[in-house]
Amino acid sequence: MVIPGDVTRRVLLRDMALGTIALASGVENIFGQSVARPPNIVFIMADDLGYADVSCYGRPDISTPNIDNLAAKGVRFLQAYANSAVCSATRTALITGRYQYRLAIGLEEPLAGRDVGLPPDHPTLPSLLRKAGYNTTLVGKWHLGVLPKFGPLQSGYDHFYGFRGGAVDYYRHANQRDDLWDDDVQVHQMGYLTDMLGGRAVDVVNENGKSGRPFLVSLHFNAPHWPWEAPGDEAESNRLRSASLFDFDGGTQKTYQRMIQEMDLQIGRVLEALRKNGLTDNTIVIFTSDNGGERFADTWPFTGRKTELLEGGLRIPAIISWPAHIPQGLTTDQVAITMDWLPTLVAAAGVSFDPAFPPDGINLLPILMGNSAVVERKLFWRYKANAQRAARDGDYKYLKILDNTFLFNVVEDPMERANLKVRRRDVYDQIVAEWRDWNATMLPEIDDSSTGNFTGDELADHIGAQETSGKADNPVPLKIPSTKTH
Numbered sequence: 001m002v003i004p005g006d007v008t009r010r011v012l013l014r015d016m017a018l019g020t021i022a023l024a025s026g027v028e029n030i031f032g033q034s035v036a037r038p039p040n041i042v043f044i045m046a047d048d049l050g051y052a053d054v055s056c057y058g059r060p061d062i063s064t065p066n067i068d069n070l071a072a073k074g075v076r077f078l079q080a081y082a083n084s085a086v087c088s089a090t091r092t093a094l095i096t097g098r099y100q101y102r103l104a105i106g107l108e109e110p111l112a113g114r115d116v117g118l119p120p121d122h123p124t125l126p127s128l129l130r131k132a133g134y135n136t137t138l139v140g141k142w143h144l145g146v147l148p149k150f151g152p153l154q155s156g157y158d159h160f161y162g163f164r165g166g167a168v169d170y171y172r173h174a175n176q177r178d179d180l181w182d183d184d185v186q187v188h189q190m191g192y193l194t195d196m197l198g199g200r201a202v203d204v205v206n207e208n209g210k211s212g213r214p215f216l217v218s219l220h221f222n223a224p225h226w227p228w229e230a231p232g233d234e235a236e237s238n239r240l241r242s243a244s245l246f247d248f249d250g251g252t253q254k255t256y257q258r259m260i261q262e263m264d265l266q267i268g269r270v271l272e273a274l275r276k277n278g279l280t281d282n283t284i285v286i287f288t289s290d291n292g293g294e295r296f297a298d299t300w301p302f303t304g305r306k307t308e309l310l311e312g313g314l315r316i317p318a319i320i321s322w323p324a325h326i327p328q329g330l331t332t333d334q335v336a337i338t339m340d341w342l343p344t345l346v347a348a349a350g351v352s353f354d355p356a357f358p359p360d361g362i363n364l365l366p367i368l369m370g371n372s373a374v375v376e377r378k379l380f381w382r383y384k385a386n387a388q389r390a391a392r393d394g395d396y397k398y399l400k401i402l403d404n405t406f407l408f409n410v411v412e413d414p415m416e417r418a419n420l421k422v423r424r425r426d427v428y429d430q431i432v433a434e435w436r437d438w439n440a441t442m443l444p445e446i447d448d449s450s451t452g453n454f455t456g457d458e459l460a461d462h463i464g465a466q467e468t469s470g471k472a473d474n475p476v477p478l479k480i481p482s483t484k485t486h
Helices: 009-021 064-071 089-097 125-131 193-211 236-244 253-276 340-349 425-439
Strands: 027-030 034-037 040-046 073-082 134-143 159-163 217-222 282-288 316-323 330-337 378-383 388-393 395-400 404-409
Touching: 009 125, 027 316, 040 193, 040 253, 040 340, 064 253, 064 282, 064 316, 089 125, 089 340, 089 395, 125 217, 125 340, 134 193, 159 193, 193 253, 253 282, 282 340, 330 340, 378 425, 388 425, 395 425
Parallel strands: 040 217, 040 282, 073 330, 134 159, 134 217
Antiparallel strands: 027 034, 073 316, 282 316, 378 388, 388 395, 395 404
16 A cells, blocks of 8 residues: 555544444544444344235234334335244344354254354354444344353343243243343343333433444344234233143234234334434334244235245345435335345444455345345255255246245246246256255255244144154255356
8 A cells, every 4th residue: 555655654544444434324523524423223123924914014904003114214125035934044144144054053943952053253243343333232032042152142242131042931931941131141020021122122222322332232022923922911821831832722813913013012112212312313223024924924925934935934024224324115126135134234334244254145235225226136045844945046936845846936926836947947957056056055954953844733724744854955066057048
């Protein structure tokens, strides 16, 4: 680097520091110069919420005014995908910005007892932001490994309030064992968990609003995940004391609706806290789900649900609002996936990712801000139960379930009915080859990892479906010319 003679090293370092601060609406005066303030970030994740389970995505029998208002003040994705059809795998991709299959924890579908977790030395969204001066807090679900080896405080969060496993009772905050934590201390408190998580998130916003320090709040609700308990359903909680929380004799559409509406109410409290602290304009708020919907979910216009690589198991609502920089009240056809959020948010904060762990996701900001056209994507999935594989390339999707294979145009045929693999054999062969080449760069499946599926005796619309063997299925790469024909 050539430095002009009248520029001192101190001035150069000062200017370099100023240049790394992200775009934002607020400004501060540093060294007599106005510089942009990094945005605050509130990342809200629902659990097992279907694509059409909120009113702004078409559900007519559920009122979600606060989520709808967020969409009205931001951009709503019409083609957003989860990284997996279950939670632990998707959460691994979210926090690392990479395909979950690069890590042992990402092979768990979901984590269910094996002593694996998110490696504490792996860069994460909260650890990258914390290095840049952010206060980082996780409120809600973790599900990426247990103490003493793994946990939110070991992976970049300054604070944690929530539960470590896959699910807890909404009133007893337990699943076989008590599982409510404040940092790394187990606590026992009374209340409906959705309300408790919302209340803690409001407290975190208020505390950070007073400090003036940029912050990340990851608000990961357990709603509307089973057990099927809405506000006022203590009797159902008591019934399940002697039964599995994963029950097939509980729940109704009305209960499910009330669970979602209570989550929406708590989201409204968080948005109001941002407004009262004057933080709305320069706060990025994201709302999404960890995978497609479960048994009571509305996944229209898609088929399939959680544990399945059909569109209904992968397509999710996704909304982003940043009033200072992102247009309001729009929708986008940009294909997006959970692992895109890390590169997007670190770019907004002016933070660099670790070059040893480059993200597999992309920075969505240029598209969201109108500075770039929608970009075509190639995305890949696999799910061990029933040897499922999938890939999205442009408008086409390759899908394999057991020994059945398909090619769909999911833009024109979102229900995945017209199998084009014979009519468009060239496209089918190309995408299959791409999937195999991609899969060869990931960790192989293993027999010991957890996986699961719904069977015919659990869900009536899964006629004949058998419990998966859980055996690994690792095909060899198939090399064919990579010339694109579509």
